Amino acid sequence: MAQESSDLASQRRLLQSLGFGFIEVPFEPRTDSPAQAAGAPQRVPSPPAAAGPKSRTALPPRTAVPVAPTSPAAAIPADKAGRQAALIEHETSMRGCDRCNLQLVRGQVVPGAGLVDSRLFVIAEVPLAADDAEGSSLNGPIGEMTRKIFAAMKLTPEQVYFTTAVKCRPPEGRPPSTIERRACQPFLARQLQLVQPEVIVTCGSEALAAILPAKAADGLDRVRGRWLEWQRIPVMPTLSLELIHGDQSLKRVVWGDMQAVMKQLGIG
Numbered sequence: 001m002a003q004e005s006s007d008l009a010s011q012r013r014l015l016q017s018l019g020f021g022f023i024e025v026p027f028e029p030r031t032d033s034p035a036q037a038a039g040a041p042q043r044v045p046s047p048p049a050a051a052g053p054k055s056r057t058a059l060p061p062r063t064a065v066p067v068a069p070t071s072p073a074a075a076i077p078a079d080k081a082g083r084q085a086a087l088i089e090h091e092t093s094m095r096g097c098d099r100c101n102l103q104l105v106r107g108q109v110v111p112g113a114g115l116v117d118s119r120l121f122v123i124a125e126v127p128l129a130a131d132d133a134e135g136s137s138l139n140g141p142i143g144e145m146t147r148k149i150f151a152a153m154k155l156t157p158e159q160v161y162f163t164t165a166v167k168c169r170p171p172e173g174r175p176p177s178t179i180e181r182r183a184c185q186p187f188l189a190r191q192l193q194l195v196q197p198e199v200i201v202t203c204g205s206e207a208l209a210a211i212l213p214a215k216a217a218d219g220l221d222r223v224r225g226r227w228l229e230w231q232r233i234p235v236m237p238t239l240s241l242e243l244i245h246g247d248q249s250l251k252r253v254v255w256g257d258m259q260a261v262m263k264q265l266g267i268g
């Protein structure tokens with residue numbers, strides 16, 4: 001090391017003698033591992049475990065939430081059976097996730113429900129309260145309402161994949177933070193890649209933001225009911241399920257959007 005410093009000093013003197021100036025830049029040694037330096041995907045460290053039982057209301061400051069890296073696209077099996085097996089494995093892998101602070105307040109992870117090759121892929125904003133308790137999708141009154149909408153669209157449960165922008169319910173069902181949504185986004189992206197739907201419906205601005213953040217930033221009012229596109233798949237943005245359930249007059253608006261979806265799917 002002493003020899004190396006001496007070499008650098010003499011190179012520096014030589015260059016200065018030739019008229020080159022220097023700007024002092026403080027040297028900060030790398031702290032990442034060799035694997036990180038090579039660009040390999042790294043697991044985000046979990047926040048320290050909270051002492052005692054989980055609190056369902058107290059959240060650590062958002063600035064403490066690590067952002068999960070977007071892992072490189074894993075291989076997509078070529079055949080349907082392989083994709084179905086990969087989807088089940090993927091859903092199972094979410095169950096113990098600790099990528100963001102919602103792990104501290106959730107009841108259960110709610111990965112989603114459905115099969116590969118579902119014609120329609122529906123993204124809601126956050127798990128419903130009943131789903132958080134059950135660890136499965138579409139429970140309770142809002143879940144029942146949603147199933148009725150699918151039935152009215154002449155879609156069987158096997159033809160619809162349903163999931164949410166984040167897989168853990170935030171306290172009181174509040175919108176997920178940008179950090180939480182981004183941490184969970186790789187799960188959603190892989191679900192989409194494995195299911196390979198014909199059409200995507202996003203319910204609410206947070207659901208739209210999970211796949212098309214720039215469009216969501218324009219405001220849901222500006223894009224609701226208009227066809228967008230995600231990786232060549234048509235996307236129909238509509239209202240959130242909670243909003244529809246709370247205001248019956250909005251069902252007519254949403255039904256108009258769903259009729260456009262049915263037309264796109266060649267139904268009815």
Ligand code: SF4
Pocket residue numbers: 094097098099100101102103109166167168180183184
């Ligand atoms: S919301 Fe998503 S990223 Fe955050 S803990 Fe739950 S599964 Fe993991």
